[in-house]
Amino acid sequence: MPQFDIATFSEQIFWLFVIFTILYFLMSKIALPKVGEVLERRQKNIEDNLGKARALKDETDAAIAKYEAALAEARDAAQADIREASEKAAAEQAKKTEAMVKKLSKKTSDAEKAIADAKTDAMTGVAEAASEIAREATDKLIGVKVQAKTADKAVSAIVGE
Amino acid sequence: MAGPLEQFEIKPLAELSVAGIDISFTNSALWMVFAAVLVTCFMTLSMRRGALVPGRWQGAAEVMYEFVANMLKDNVGSAGRKYFPFIFTLFMFVMFGNLLGMIPHSFTFTSHIAVNFALALVIFIGVTVIGFMRHGTHYFRMFFPEGAPIATAIILVPIEIISYFSRPFSLAIRLFANMTVGHIMLKVIGGFVGLIGILGVLPFALLTGITVLEFGIAALQAYVFTILTCIYLHDAIHMH
Numbered sequence: 030m031p032q033f034d035i036a037t038f039s040e041q042i043f044w045l046f047v048i049f050t051i052l053y054f055l056m057s058k059i060a061l062p063k064v065g066e067v068l069e070r071r072q073k074n075i076e077d078n079l080g081k082a083r084a085l086k087d088e089t090d091a092a093i094a095k096y097e098a099a100l101a102e103a104r105d106a107a108q109a110d111i112r113e114a115s116e117k118a119a120a121e122q123a124k125k126t127e128a129m130v131k132k133l134s135k136k137t138s139d140a141e142k143a144i145a146d147a148k149t150d151a152m153t154g155v156a157e158a159a160s161e162i163a164r165e166a167t168d169k170l171i172g173v174k175v176q177a178k179t180a181d182k183a184v185s186a187i188v189g190e
Numbered sequence: 191m192a193g194p195l196e197q198f199e200i201k202p203l204a205e206l207s208v209a210g211i212d213i214s215f216t217n218s219a220l221w222m223v224f225a226a227v228l229v230t231c232f233m234t235l236s237m238r239r240g241a242l243v244p245g246r247w248q249g250a251a252e253v254m255y256e257f258v259a260n261m262l263k264d265n266v267g268s269a270g271r272k273y274f275p276f277i278f279t280l281f282m283f284v285m286f287g288n289l290l291g292m293i294p295h296s297f298t299f300t301s302h303i304a305v306n307f308a309l310a311l312v313i314f315i316g317v318t319v320i321g322f323m324r325h326g327t328h329y330f331r332m333f334f335p336e337g338a339p340i341a342t343a344i345i346l347v348p349i350e351i352i353s354y355f356s357r358p359f360s361l362a363i364r365l366f367a368n369m370t371v372g373h374i375m376l377k378v379i380g381g382f383v384g385l386i387g388i389l390g391v392l393p394f395a396l397l398t399g400i401t402v403l404e405f406g407i408a409a410l411q412a413y414v415f416t417i418l419t420c421i422y423l424h425d426a427i428h429m430h
Contacts, residue, residue, distance in 0.1 A: 030195055030198070031195060031198040031199045031200060031302075032198055032301070032302050032303050032304075032366065032370065033303070034200070036212070037200040037216070037218075037304070038304040039211050039212050039213060040200070040202070040206075040212050040213050040214045040215075040216055040218075040219070041200065041216070041218050041219075041299070041302060041304045041305050041308075042304055042305070042308045043211075043213040044213070044215065044216070044218065044219035044222055045222060045299075045305050045308055045309070046308070048219070048222040048223060048225075048226050049222075049226075049279065049283060049309075051226060052226040052229060052230065052279050052282075052283055053275060053276065053279045055226075055230050055234075056229075056230075056233065056275050056278055056279045056282070057275030057276075057279070059234060060230065060233035060234050060237070061233075061255065061274070061275055061278060063234070063237045063240065064233070064237055064251060064252060064255045065255075066240070067237060067240045067241075067244075067248075067252070068252065068255070068256075070240075070242070071242055074242060
């Protein structure tokens, strides 16, 4: 097996060290720092962009908060207006209702009074008519002329029962 | 027809020798150069623009970077950060070596025990030095687990010492065996395809499957080699 030919060991090992050492310096001095630098730059760029995005987001959040505060303020103002208007309307309504009630009760009492008067009139009329009918009836039936005063008394005694 | 072991032969391309030691530039060294050049091109050309939004190649290079960086972070923690270039170079070098070996008529330098063992030995010595530098003589506690009864030391200490010193062997031999066996298998089964005429479709189908498997093994063994290095590094930095 050529692998065990000791005569070839020195030349293999010599060139291995020479080439490996050169490659090591090429990698450690030129290639790897470049890759590291590019990766670092990319990382930094990403972080920068993230930072920028975060700042923008904060700004947006602040604007949203401001907008919401303004909105809440406007809503409060509007609600106060509505409350005021509705209170005013309610007060006016109450006043009108009261006036109407007063007017209606006055009308009712007037009407009641008129009815009472009419009733009294009617009752008086009925009593007069009754006493007259009674006098005429007694006159015709028994020929006795009853005095108006006596008939009135008798009628009012019956009606009054 | 070439034998299945011929693909592992080391062929000198330029004879060189310093102080009597043979350091000829061979096909093994040539493919190491290819791997190093490809890794370098992949990691530099793709990152040339350094775009914020990566393209395909840049994305691939970044994936490799983050893959190894996460492997190191998960296994060693932040203390392993300064060994990242070494771990990354190790992973890319071994993986490209394994993958380049999948090209027909190429050479797989990671199929050679000398290369793997040299890498493993560097890791072993480096990890041991890091352990002693961080913990001083307390690092010898590695050989006797915390909280074990003192009477068990007579069994545990030799076991721990053997397991510690077998690390470079297990690292080197695992990679060598996987690469060598896979390539021999491909070669042997590939030999059948032409030999048995129309029936050759059967080994050919098998060969196709094994080739896919071998690509997986090429990447997986580089990963195993690297993650074991990370685990050894973890032991050296944090002890058990």
